[in-house]
Amino acid sequence: MSLRAMFVVVSSLIYFMFGFTGQSINSALPAIAIDLEMTHSMTGLVLALPSLLYQVAVVVAAVLSRKTGPFLTMTAGLALVASSVAFMALSGTYVMFMTGRLLFGLGLGATEISVALCVSLLAYEKTGGVLNLVYSFFALGSIVAPAVVSVFLTDTHRWNIALFMALAAFAFVLSLSWYIGRKASGLSKRDGVKRKFSLPADSLFWLVVLGGLLYVGYEMGVFSWLSSYVFEEKALELRISSFTPSLLALGLFVGRLVTGAVVDRAGLGRTLVILGAFSLAGFSTVLLSVNPLVLTAGIFVAGLGFSGTFPTLQAILVSGYRERRETVLAVFAASGSLGVVITNISVGTVSEKYGLPNGMMIMAVQISAALAVFSIITFSQRAAHRE
Numbered sequence: 001m002s003l004r005a006m007f008v009v010v011s012s013l014i015y016f017m018f019g020f021t022g023q024s025i026n027s028a029l030p031a032i033a034i035d036l037e038m039t040h041s042m043t044g045l046v047l048a049l050p051s052l053l054y055q056v057a058v059v060v061a062a063v064l065s066r067k068t069g070p071f072l073t074m075t076a077g078l079a080l081v082a083s084s085v086a087f088m089a090l091s092g093t094y095v096m097f098m099t100g101r102l103l104f105g106l107g108l109g110a111t112e113i114s115v116a117l118c119v120s121l122l123a124y125e126k127t128g129g130v131l132n133l134v135y136s137f138f139a140l141g142s143i144v145a146p147a148v149v150s151v152f153l154t155d156t157h158r159w160n161i162a163l164f165m166a167l168a169a170f171a172f173v174l175s176l177s178w179y180i181g182r183k184a185s186g187l188s189k190r191d192g193v194k195r196k197f198s199l200p201a202d203s204l205f206w207l208v209v210l211g212g213l214l215y216v217g218y219e220m221g222v223f224s225w226l227s228s229y230v231f232e233e234k235a236l237e238l239r240i241s242s243f244t245p246s247l248l249a250l251g252l253f254v255g256r257l258v259t260g261a262v263v264d265r266a267g268l269g270r271t272l273v274i275l276g277a278f279s280l281a282g283f284s285t286v287l288l289s290v291n292p293l294v295l296t297a298g299i300f301v302a303g304l305g306f307s308g309t310f311p312t313l314q315a316i317l318v319s320g321y322r323e324r325r326e327t328v329l330a331v332f333a334a335s336g337s338l339g340v341v342i343t344n345i346s347v348g349t350v351s352e353k354y355g356l357p358n359g360m361m362i363m364a365v366q367i368s369a370a371l372a373v374f375s376i377i378t379f380s381q382r383a384a385h386r387e
Helices: 003-027 029-035 040-048 050-068 070-089 094-122 127-152 161-183 185-190 203-232 238-266 268-288 292-307 309-320 322-354 356-386
Strands: none
Touching: 003 029, 003 070, 003 094, 003 127, 003 161, 003 203, 003 238, 029 040, 029 203, 029 238, 040 050, 040 094, 040 203, 040 322, 050 070, 050 094, 050 322, 070 094, 070 161, 094 127, 094 309, 094 322, 127 161, 127 238, 127 292, 127 309, 203 238, 203 268, 203 292, 203 309, 203 322, 203 356, 238 268, 238 292, 238 309, 268 292, 268 309, 268 356, 292 309, 309 322, 322 356
């Protein structure tokens, strides 16, 4: 197997486990909140604060990768993630769980930026297709996790069983990452081109950054709050509500497979607009629905819209700013994590004062704003092509 193919396999497994771990927490969130006595505001902090450390890790990993190579920083990030999962699984208090979540943010930031840098270093011809394929496994892990949680969540004290399963899997994925890092060591050493740590001056870059801030904020926000919302406001049972993120992730998985196949032919900007329209239609249905079948359809359609947005935005940067890849990818990743902080703290605060339905409206506004940004990106790309 070639190094490129091997990396796609390993990075797909990495994202599968990220999806599995993240959604194990989100699906069990109502039970975790009860077990650890968390209010909506405390829940918002648990979901938001790790993104601050994510931003720090992204910058540090981007700098270190210039010296050590992105494959080594990817392995180091995974080691941090594995440690954080162990910490969360063993936690019995809010403070201990929060500590594990903060460590998770550090490891996730270092790993994600490293994977993107590896893709740029390996210089795949169809960057959009590769990134959508890899990220589709995040969606697959997100599908599996709520199903696993719903099986074991017979009472509020059994929320950590899925995390213990994730811990065992991360040990295996970590060994694969170390192996591929050794295989790629020569390639990292040959990548000795001196690239400036400077930002592009064109408006397209900043539009992509703004799009990433909005998208990651509402995507992670919906995944994080969906179980709690349908449990509290749609009167679904605890085990059923813990399963609803699987429907969202199923749409994410199907959408990324389709997007990966057509994105390079349809065009990156046009793909973003279509996905944004699906996101707005699906999420609006979730908020307004009273029928369980309509609710189910809305969740799935929202997942379709969320699907290829992040990897398509990232593909614009990877293909268009290859010589500044560390800088642009670090800023893009940091903007997304800032979006997570803003969204989850805002939703938690508004929900505490005015109710969860009003808190969820924040994400509807973000989706609408993102659709406008994606439209401007499309017009900018068309103008550039005409010139």
